[in-house]
Amino acid sequence: SQKIEQNSEALNIQEGKTATLTCNYTNYSPAYLQWYRQDPGRGPVFLLLIRENEKEKRKERLKVTFDTTLKQSLFHITASQPADSATYLCALRPNDYKLSFGAGTTVTVRA
Amino acid sequence: GAVVSQHPSWVICKSGTSVKIECRSLDFQATTMFWYRQFPKQSLMLMATSNEGSKATYEQGVEKDKFLINHASLTLSTLTVTSAHPEDSSFYICSASLGGGRQNTGELFFGEGSRLTVL
Numbered sequence: 001s002q003k004i005e006q007n008s009e010a011l012n013i014q015e016g017k018t019a020t021l022t023c024n025y026t027n028y029s030p031a032y033l034q035w036y037r038q039d040p041g042r043g044p045v046f047l048l049l050i051r052e053n054e055k056e057k058r059k060e061r062l063k064v065t066f067d068t069t070l071k072q073s074l075f076h077i078t079a080s081q082p083a084d085s086a087t088y089l090c091a092l093r094p095n096d097y098k099l100s101f102g103a104g105t106t107v108t109v110r111a
Numbered sequence: 112g113a114v115v116s117q118h119p120s121w122v123i124c125k126s127g128t129s130v131k132i133e134c135r136s137l138d139f140q141a142t143t144m145f146w147y148r149q150f151p152k153q154s155l156m157l158m159a160t161s162n163e164g165s166k167a168t169y170e171q172g173v174e175k176d177k178f179l180i181n182h183a184s185l186t187l188s189t190l191t192v193t194s195a196h197p198e199d200s201s202f203y204i205c206s207a208s209l210g211g212g213r214q215n216t217g218e219l220f221f222g223e224g225s226r227l228t229v230l
Contacts, residue, residue, distance in 0.1 A: 009152065034218055043117070043204045043221030044155070089155070099145075099219055103154040 002027040004102040006090060012108045013080055021075040021105045023090030028100075030092035033066055033073045038087045038104065047088075048075075080109045113139045117205055117222025124195055125230055131191045132225045134205030140185035141207035145219065146178075149202045158203075161188040195229040202226050 007022035023033070032051045036044035050057040050066040050073065057064045063076040077084050087104040114137040124130050134144055142163045147155040159180050160168040167180035177199075179191040192199050206219040 004154075041202075041224065041226065043115075043206070043224045044219075046218040046220065049218055098157055098160070100157070101155045103152070 002100070004028075004090060004092065004100055006088075006102040006105045008105055009103070010106045010108070012110065015080060015082060015109055015111050017080055019077040019080050019084070019107050019109070021077075021088055021090075021107070023073040023075065023102055025071050025092060028071070028092055032093070033064075034091045034093075034099070035062075035064060035073075035075050036089045036091060036101075038089055040087075044089055044101075077107070080107075082109045082111050085109050113137075113207070113209055113220040115141075115205065115207055115220045115222040117225055119225055120223055121226040121228075123228045123230065126196050127194055129191055129193045130195055130227060131189055132203055132205075132227075134188045134190070134207075134222050136186045136207050136220075139207075139209055141188075141209075142185060144182060144188040144205055144207045146180060146188075146190050147204045147206065149204060149224075155204065158190075163188075192227065195227070197229045200227055200229045 003026045005024045013019050034049045035047045038044040048064050050064045052068050061078045065074045085108050087106045089101050089104045091099050091101045093099050116135045118133045144161040146158045148158050149155050157170050158173045161180045161182040163182045169175045182188040202224050204224040206221040208219050
């Protein structure tokens, strides 16, 4: 069966450090992978998309990598700030138009 | 980015009543909208795909008579939870992508979500 697994439910880091989140998938062959941010009681907000032929994508302090051989994406938040505290979801679209989400990793950045 | 508005943001109702949740695309037309359900600390689960002018497509295990979806215009989709019961209590979120569901990249724009509590 198809699965999307995000490595840990929660990640606590010190302000200024880099947070690294992992998204692994099985039985998918996605053309691209997306990352979203979700704050408590709110809908997710789109952050980044990376295509299968891209190894790395950056947006401000965010960096995403995509390894289709390992079937894995890494999401990095560099120079983390307390305002980065949220749940981060990876999502991918397999063969149809439906987007499937991982359960998310909740990041808490301590001041 | 595109804005999706969802209303109400929270609702409390008695068991057996019906609740309607609205999802509007404010600055773009959405031929396709998606309805998700999310339990605490769990992933978003797709319930159904709402298509403007036609019947919604429901995911396996989702009762179409329980969760009525209407997409009467290019900017409005509604989800009605009929005869709600406590187990229907959840966070319901709608989303849309620009130009419909089959986009090149398909990033979704989400509403703020609606917290339903059934007593």
